[in-house]
Each structure stands twice: as C-alpha cells, then as structure tokens.
Amino acid sequence: MLSSGGRGRLARRDFLGGLTLGAGGLVAQAAEPLAARMPDSMRTLGGADLPYGQPSPHEQSVQRIASNVSGFAAWRTPLQEQRGIITPSGLHFAVHHNGLPDIAPRQHELMVHGMVRKPLRFDLERLLRYPMVSRIHFLECAGNSAANALSPTALDQTLGEIAGEVSCSEWTGVPLSYLLHEAGLKEGAQWVVAEGADGGSHSRSLPLTPLLRDAMVALYQNGERLRPSQGYPMRLFMPGWEGNTQVKWLHRLEVTDAPAHTKDESGLYTQVLADGRIERFALHMDVKSVITHPSGQQTLPQPQGFFEIGGLAWSGHGRIARVDVSVDGGQHWAPAQLQGPVHDRAFTRFTLPWRWNGRKAVLMSRATDEQGRVQPTRSEWKRRYALHSFNHYNAIQAWRVGSDGVVENVYA
Ligand SMILES: Nc1nc2c(c(=O)[nH]1)N[C@H]1C(S)=C(S)[C@@H](COP(=O)(O)O)O[C@H]1N2
Numbered sequence: 001m002l003s004s005g006g007r008g009r010l011a012r013r014d015f016l017g018g019l020t021l022g023a024g025g026l027v028a029q030a031a032e033p034l035a036a037r038m039p040d041s042m043r044t045l046g047g048a049d050l051p052y053g054q055p056s057p058h059e060q061s062v063q064r065i066a067s068n069v070s071g072f073a074a075w076r077t078p079l080q081e082q083r084g085i086i087t088p089s090g091l092h093f094a095v096h097h098n099g100l101p102d103i104a105p106r107q108h109e110l111m112v113h114g115m116v117r118k119p120l121r122f123d124l125e126r127l128l129r130y131p132m133v134s135r136i137h138f139l140e141c142a143g144n145s146a147a148n149a150l151s152p153t154a155l156d157q158t159l160g161e162i163a164g165e166v167s168c169s170e171w172t173g174v175p176l177s178y179l180l181h182e183a184g185l186k187e188g189a190q191w192v193v194a195e196g197a198d199g200g201s202h203s204r205s206l207p208l209t210p211l212l213r214d215a216m217v218a219l220y221q222n223g224e225r226l227r228p229s230q231g232y233p234m235r236l237f238m239p240g241w242e243g244n245t246q247v248k249w250l251h252r253l254e255v256t257d258a259p260a261h262t263k264d265e266s267g268l269y270t271q272v273l274a275d276g277r278i279e280r281f282a283l284h285m286d287v288k289s290v291i292t293h294p295s296g297q298q299t300l301p302q303p304q305g306f307f308e309i310g311g312l313a314w315s316g317h318g319r320i321a322r323v324d325v326s327v328d329g330g331q332h333w334a335p336a337q338l339q340g341p342v343h344d345r346a347f348t349r350f351t352l353p354w355r356w357n358g359r360k361a362v363l364m365s366r367a368t369d370e371q372g373r374v375q376p377t378r379s380e381w382k383r384r385y386a387l388h389s390f391n392h393y394n395a396i397q398a399w400r401v402g403s404d405g406v407v408e409n410v411y412a
C-alpha cells in the first residue's frame with residue numbers, strides 16, 4: 001500500500017503492515033456455565049414485523065439534519081453514520097426552494113414541447129411502459145459545504161452538517177433521448193428548459209447534447225418509486241451536474257435554441273470569480289472527498305492504536321482514480337485503497353489503516369478523478385472565487401484529532 005521513495009510519503013510507522021487489530025473483547029475464561037450467557041431474546045419468541053421495514057428503534061438518532069437557509073428548506077445526509085456507497089432513501093439529502101408539493105400521480109403529466117415536430121404529453125402510466133436504465137450516481141447541491149467556503153473560522157460541526165448536501169443512489173428511469181427523439185427535434189434545437197410542478201416553478205436551461213447522452217426521467221430510487229423529497233412521481237436526473245439542475249416533480253421540458261436565463265440559473269446558482277467575472281452554467285460538480293470516520297465531533301476511543309480512516313470520494317467528471325490521505329496536515333500523503341467497483345460519477349469508498357500514536361493529528365483526503373482533476377486546498381479555492389462565492393466548494397476537508405481523541409473541523 002505504501003510506495004517507497006519519493007517526497008511527501010507518509011512515514012511507514014504511521015501505518016500497519018499486517019492487520020493484527022486486537023480490538024475485540026476477550027472471550028471470558030471463567031468457568032461460568034454457557035447457559036448463563038444466553039441472551040433473553042433466545043428464551044422467548046420474537047414480536048411481529050412491519051409491512052414496510054423501518055430502521056432499528058436503537059438507530060433513532062440517525063436522522064437527516066434540518067435547516068432553513070434564506071427561506072428554503074435543506075435536509076442534510078448524516079454521511080458519518082453510513083458505510084458503503086448507497087444512501088438509504090429516507091436519509092437522502094433534500095433541498096426544497098418552495099416546500100414539498102403533494103402530487104397525486106394520476107394528476108401528474110410531463111409535457112415535451114417547443115422546437116419539436118410533435119409535442120407530447122406523458123402520464124405516469126405511459127412513461128412506465130418505456131424501457132428503463134438503472135445507474136448508480138451521486139447527487140450534490142452546488143451549495144454543499146457553503147459554510148466552509150464562507151465562514152472565516154472553521155465551524156465545529158459534524159460532517160453531515162458541514163457537507164451533507166450530497167447522497168448517492170441507484171436511479172432508474174427512462175432515458176431522456178427516447179422521449180426527445182419520439183417528439184422529433186427540430187433543426188437548431190440546442191437547449192432544454194426543464195420546469196418542476198412546485199409552487200415557485202423551479203426551472204433550469206440545460207444544453208441538449210449532454211442530456212441526450214446521459215439524462216433520464218427518473219422514476220425509481222434504490223429500487224422503489226421516488227420519495228416525495230426526491231421529486232415523486234418523476235424528476236430529471238443528469239449525472240454529475242449540480243443538484244439544482246435535477247428538476248424534481250418534473251412536468252415540462254421545452255426545447256429551445258437558447259437558454260431562458262431563469263431566476264434559478266441567473267440568481268443563486270451562478271458563480272462569481274475573484275476578478276468579478278461571472279461563470280455561467282457551471283454545471284459539473286468537481287472532484288471532492290471527505291473522511292467520514294473519524295470526522296467532526298466524533299471521539300476516538302482510547303487507547304491509541306489501530307484505527308481505520310475511511311471516507312467517500314466523487315467527481316462529476318467521471319470515475320475516481322485515486323485518493324491520498326494525510327495524517328499530518330498535508331505534509332505527507334499516502335495512497336488510500338479504493339473499494340470497488342468504482343462507478344462513473346458515483347460515491348467511491350476509500351480506506352487506509354492508521355496507527356494513532358495518541359498525539360495531535362490533522363487528517364485530510366485529496367481525491368483525483370480519471371481526468372486528472374485534483375481537489376484544491378482551501379486557500380487555492382478561495383483565490384479562484386470572489387469573497388462571497390460559496391457554490392461548488394470542493395476544497396480538501398481537514399479534521400484535527402486532539403490528544404484527547406476529539407475530532408474537530410479545521411482549515412489547513
Ligand atoms: N422542482 C424543484 N426541483 C428541484 C429543487 C426545487 O426546489 N424544486 N431543488 C433543487 C436543488 S437546489 C437541489 S440541490 C436538488 C436536490 O435534490 P434532492 O432534494 O432530491 O436531494 O433538487 C433540485 N431540484
């Protein structure tokens with residue numbers, strides 16, 4: 001796992017060769033009879049189950065984190081509570097600019113019109129007859145990690161509070177190309193304006209060519225129909241693009257020759273660069289990673305010794321190629337192991353065994369995607385954007401581990 005030589009490598013003593021963990025409890029040697037150790041659950045019959053399964057009542061504390069930012073609701077995923085790459089549907093983050101509409105599927109229609117030869121209307125029943133594709137992809141709000149971008153001092157928060165506006169699901173739906181080709185694109189068609197059926201008529205203009213290649217009208221999420229939070233009964237899904245373009249409760253697709261410059265794309269979701277220029281239609285989410293364990297507000301159990309550092313990496317431009325981890329604030333780096341299969345534009349797990357020596361440490365992860373894009377440091381990111389910019393923040397996240405084992409968000 002550790003490459004030898006080269007500058008900036010982690011010292012070998014920080015890591016473990018063989019995994020002799022010694023973390024389990026010893027089996028009691030006492031002469032106690034085995035029957036005395038039989039748990040109560042083995043002595044009676046169990047209770048009834050539920051028609052729709054729920055998490056264990058002992059996991060009640062694992063909840064989405066609610067906040068209300070400038071009038072709209074955001075629900076963040078507690079990323080530090082999960083393993084694997086799929087976000088449980090009930091914990092998928094959500095951003096509702098106009099509240100959560102209650103849509104009866106029988107009343108809902110999707111309209112395809114504008115620069116097409118044959119305008120079409122689809123009700124749900126008709127859409128469900130089309131062939132579908134299933135793909136595992138992350139979804140991230142452009143404003144994820146905004147506090148780390150804006151706050152002059154690092155806020156002492158959990159990972160979910162800091163960066164929980166990202167989740168990863170298996171999405172199933174009808175490729176958008178099927179519907180657009182059936183409608184028949186007219187010459188000069190270059191954009192699609194997608195509109196949702198919520199109160200503020202959320203809408204975004206999106207370039208046609210990439211949509212034809214990759215977008216779907218998503219109907220299922222992790223095998224079941226979309227949750228209301230995610231746009232039931234249907235949403236636009238385009239892998240790798242900022243969350244705001246994934247129009248929920250989708251009811252209208254208008255094919256045009258130019259972008260509409262809707263309020264949603266000219267207002268909140270534009271980028272102001274350091275020199276004052278505006279970056280329009282910055283659609284892709286960039287390469288990013290976070291260490292999920294250990295992470296903010298957790299405490300490493302004593303004694304010092306073996307721990308697994310683990311986290312999530314993703315990129316809107318393709319697959320994750322590598323993740324490097326530092327335990328000394330970025331002076332030395334070691335390559336982490338990627339857990340396969342590594343999907344395109346999806347969460348990828350990385351892990352690295354670590355021997356904590358009980359002293360202060362600063363943990364960081366730095367992801368690189370298959371196009372060679374690398375996560376910037378916080379100061380590199382800040383130099384690129386205007387002082388008040390906060391969208392598309394993908395800088396390296398740092399966690400300080402104190403000698404007491406307490407983990408805290410820091411800028412490094
Ligand atoms: N119709 C509609 N679509 C919407 C929104 C909205 O408020 N209304 N919010 C957008 C934003 S800002 C984000 S980040 C994503 C979030 O998707 P999710 O709630 O399924 O996680 O949905 C986008 N699609």
Ligand SMILES: [Mo]
Pocket residue numbers: 095140141142143243244
């Ligand atoms: Mo968003």
